[in-house]
Every structure is written in structure tokens, then in C-alpha cells.
Amino acid sequence: MSKVIDRPEVAKEQHPVAPLLRMDRIPHIWCPGCGIGTVVKCFATALQETEVDLNKLAIVSGIGCSGRAAGYMKLDGFHTTHGRAIPFATGLKLARPELKVVVFSGDGDLAGIGGNHLIHSARRNQDLMVILVNNFNYAMTGGQNAPTTPTPAKTSTMPYGNFEHPFNVPHLVASCGASYVARWTSLHVRRMTKSFKEALNRKGFRFIEVVTPCATLYARLNKLGLGLDLMRFYHQESEIRNGADTRDVAIGYQSKIICGKFVDEDRPSYLETMHEYYRKVLGDKYVPTPPEGGMLREQN
Amino acid sequence: MKFWRKPLDLDQVVIPHGDVIIIKDRCKGCGFCVEYCPKGVLQMSEEFNIKGYHPPIVVKSGECVNCNLCEMLCPEFAIYSVPAPEDETLGGAEESLSTVEATKEEKTWRRTLRAS
Ligand code: SF4
Numbered sequence: 028m029s030k031v032i033d034r035p036e037v038a039k040e041q042h043p044v045a046p047l048l049r050m051d052r053i054p055h056i057w058c059p060g061c062g063i064g065t066v067v068k069c070f071a072t073a074l075q076e077t078e079v080d081l082n083k084l085a086i087v088s089g090i091g092c093s094g095r096a097a098g099y100m101k102l103d104g105f106h107t108t109h110g111r112a113i114p115f116a117t118g119l120k121l122a123r124p125e126l127k128v129v130v131f132s133g134d135g136d137l138a139g140i141g142g143n144h145l146i147h148s149a150r151r152n153q154d155l156m157v158i159l160v161n162n163f164n165y166a167m168t169g170g171q172n173a174p175t176t177p178t179p180a181k182t183s184t185m186p187y188g189n190f191e192h193p194f195n196v197p198h199l200v201a202s203c204g205a206s207y208v209a210r211w212t213s214l215h216v217r218r219m220t221k222s223f224k225e226a227l228n229r230k231g232f233r234f235i236e237v238v239t240p241c242a243t244l245y246a247r248l249n250k251l252g253l254g255l256d257l258m259r260f261y262h263q264e265s266e267i268r269n270g271a272d273t274r275d276v277a278i279g280y281q282s283k284i285i286c287g288k289f290v291d292e293d294r295p296s297y298l299e300t301m302h303e304y305y306r307k308v309l310g311d312k313y314v315p316t317p318p319e320g321g322m323l324r325e326q327n
Numbered sequence: 328m329k330f331w332r333k334p335l336d337l338d339q340v341v342i343p344h345g346d347v348i349i350i351k352d353r354c355k356g357c358g359f360c361v362e363y364c365p366k367g368v369l370q371m372s373e374e375f376n377i378k379g380y381h382p383p384i385v386v387k388s389g390e391c392v393n394c395n396l397c398e399m400l401c402p403e404f405a406i407y408s409v410p411a412p413e414d415e416t417l418g419g420a421e422e423s424l425s426t427v428e429a430t431k432e433e434k435t436w437r438r439t440l441r442a443s
């Protein structure tokens with residue numbers, strides 16, 4: 028059989044993103060109809076297309092279905108304890124400022140258990156790229172109510188429907204000072220990939236929320252059908268409104284999902300602010316961390 | 328190809344042509360690729376794969392435009408497209424469309440699963 032494969036490094040039985048995945052761990056554990064795999068594929072494609080130095084990139088995840096991503100990607104990574112992906116990534120970035128640090132985790136992990144870290148990281152405009160996969164519940168632990176569950180969706184801990192007011196996460200991080208905020212659904216594969224590419228080359232706190240179908244729990248408990256039915260719903264009910272005021276982008280139960288790039292501002296990042304401030308007050312006494320100065324750089 | 332409005336540069340546009348490759352045993356039958364292929368190239372098959380799901384099959388060979396959408400949407404890394412070889416562009420692309428076997432690791436994984 029004659030076949031031309033334009034990416035010769037990819038064996039026929041492999042896949043274009045196989046070089047970025049730990050193929051010995053594939054097939055992954057995600058359910059049929061789950062959208063997390065699509066987000067991983069788009070992120071891997073963004074890495075390939077931006078040609079970032081993979082030796083200078085780290086991926087950090089918390090606990091949850093989406094938290095498995097750090098383990099499946101062939102990158103330096105760490106699977107932290109529940110909610111602590113951002114603190115771990117912050118430490119990593121401050122100690123090794125030359126790395127690009129990406130946090131890939133779920134809504135329960137980042138906005139629920141680790142919500143405090145999320146707001147403070149956004150407030151400091153910490154140099155992190157955060158991908159929040161939002162499936163509206165704590166899926167891995169059995170579909171409990173999450174801070175993103177819309178009212179009145181049913182979850183396993185809210186069998187009569189959720190009455191708590193959910194977070195509008197893009198608004199939360201934007202109001203704290205994040206410099207890049209976007210939201211897509213897992214159907215917007217090209218725009219999501221473009222956002223990942225933009226965010227990879229930016230500094231400051233970059234936040235991308237991706238709404239994904241959770242077929243096994245959220246969709247089943249709310250009788251919304253399969254993953255494919257949720258994709259069809261995104262197709263009909265998502266609206267792209269770039270630059271929208273984040274106050275207007277809250278997600279209701281099965282209501283319109285406003286997608287787009289909401290915030291894209293050039294603001295000084297945490298490291299820049301820190302260096303600038305210490306240079307001002309300490310003058311010559313200040314020894315900045317690498318790559319601008321300090322021990323590690325001299326050893327390199 | 329049907330157009331809702333005839334493009335002015337229609338005579339200069341070269342429609343790309345692709346081959347879609349399905350890694351059958353990795354598929355979990357979610358149907359995303361079948362639903363969103365703009366050319367209706369794929370369909371869910373009746374056949375079962377090793378995991379017991381229905382993988383997609385190619386029903387309109389030669390219509391694939393190598394848009395990669397199925398590849399981008401597939402959460403299982405089970406389908407991708409490559410540009411079709413030039414000389415097969417004018418029909419006869421049938422035999423270049425294929426379903427391939429899973430990787431060695433996945434076979435090992437399967438063996439472990441059966442043994443346990
Ligand atoms: S439980 Fe939900 S989020 Fe987790 S893998 Fe299954 S479908 Fe995906």
C-alpha cells in the first residue's frame with residue numbers, strides 16, 4: 028500500500044501527537060465521550076506548532092480526571108495533591124524562571140479545593156499558564172457538587188438540584204488581575220489551539236477555561252445524553268464574543284455558553300514586578316534569580 | 328462540491344485531498360469524528376473493536392479534504408489524516424484509506440488485561 032506520511036517521525040500505527048504522549052500509558056482512563064482527551068490533543072498540537080523547547084517546559088496537574096494529563100504527556104511534569112497544582116507550579120517558576128510552566132487541571136481542583144491559590148496567583152499575575160478543564164462537577168470522585176456546577180443541575184451530592192451560586196471563573200480571575208483570559212468548549216478545537224499558542228508565548232497569568240462534556244456523571248445525572256449530545260449542545264448554544272465583559276459570561280444550566288478571548292493585556296508579571304521593586308529599594312545589593320543573575324546561571 | 332456562493336477564484340483553488348487513518352482498537356466509539364467531518368467521510372461501523380466499541384469506518388473514500396478536524400476532535404488519539412499521495416488524487420484512493428493496528432504497548436496492555 029502506497030502511503031505518504033508527511034511527518035516521517037510518526038510511525039504508521041502511531042499518531043501525529045504520539046511523540047508528546049507516553050504511549051505506554053495509552054489508552055487513557057477517560058470515559059467514552061469525555062472531552063478531556065480533545066483538550067490534551069489541542070495542547071499537544073499547540074506545543075508542536077509553536078515549537079517551544081520541550082526541555083524548558085513543565086506541566087503540573089492536580090487531582091481529578093483532567094489531572095491525569097500531566098502523566099499522559101511526555102513532558103517534565105508533576106501530579107500534585109488535590110488543589111495544589113498552582114502552589115507547586117509557583118514554586119517551580121520562581122526557582123527556575125527560565126521554564127514555561129503550564130498548569131493543566133479541572134474545575135474542582137483549581138476553583139474548588141485550590142480556589143485560594145487560583146485567586147492569589149491571578150492577583151500576583153504569576154507567570155503561569157493555567158488550563159482549567161471545566162466539566163461542572165468533581166468527576167473522578169463520583170460527581171459531587173463543584174463550585175462551577177450551574178443551578179439547578181443535579182450532582183451526586185445535590186440529588187434535588189444545586190442551589191448554590193456557581194463561580195464565573197473567567198470573571199473571578201480577570202477581576203483579580205489575570206493578563207490573559209479565554210474560554211472555549213472542547214468543540215472549538217482550532218480556536219482553543221490558537222489560544223494555547225498565544226498563551227504559551229505570553230507572560231503573566233494566562234487562564235484558559237475549556238468546557239468539556241462529562242458523559243459519565245454530569246450528563247448522566249442530568250439526563251443530558253451522551254458526550255456527543257453535549258457536543259451538539261455546544262454547537263448550538265455557544266456564542267463567540269471576543270472581548271466580552273467577563274461579568275456577562277457566567278454559565279447557567281444548559282444556557283448559552285459565551286466563548287472567546289475576554290482579556291489580553293500586557294501587564295508586568297510577578298517576576299518583573301519583583302525584580303524591578305527590589306532593584307529600586309536594594310540597588311546593587313540585590314541578586315536576582317536566574318536567568319537574570321544568581322547562582323544557577325553561573326553554573327550553567 | 329456544493330457552494331452556497333461561487334468563489335471568484337474558484338478556478339485557482341486546489342481542493343486538498345487526504346487519507347484518513349483510523350487506529351481502530353484505540354477508539355471508544357464516541358462518534359465525534361463521524362458527527363463533525365465536514366465531508367461525511369466517516370460512519371460508525373457495525374463491527375466491534377477489541378474493547379467492544381464500534382469504531383468509525385470510511386464510507387466516502389476519496390472525499391476527505393485533509394482538514395484534520397476528526398484528528399483534533401478525537402479524544403482517544405485514534406484517528407488522523409495525512410495528505411493523499413498526488414497520483415491517487417484522481418479517484419482510486421480507495422486502497423490508500425486504511426485502518427491500522429494498535430501499538431505494541433497497547434497489545435501488551437491487552438495481554439495483561441486478559442491474563443489478570
Ligand atoms: S468521569 Fe466525566 S470527566 Fe471523568 S473521564 Fe469520565 S466523562 Fe470524563
Ligand code: SF4
Nearest residue numbers: 364391392394395397
Ligand atoms: S480530515 Fe476532515 S474531511 Fe477527512 S475524514 Fe477527517 S474530518 Fe473528514
Ligand code: SF4
Nearest residue numbers: 354355357358360401
Ligand atoms: S472521535 Fe475517536 S474515539 Fe470517537 S468515534 Fe471517532 S475515532 Fe473513535
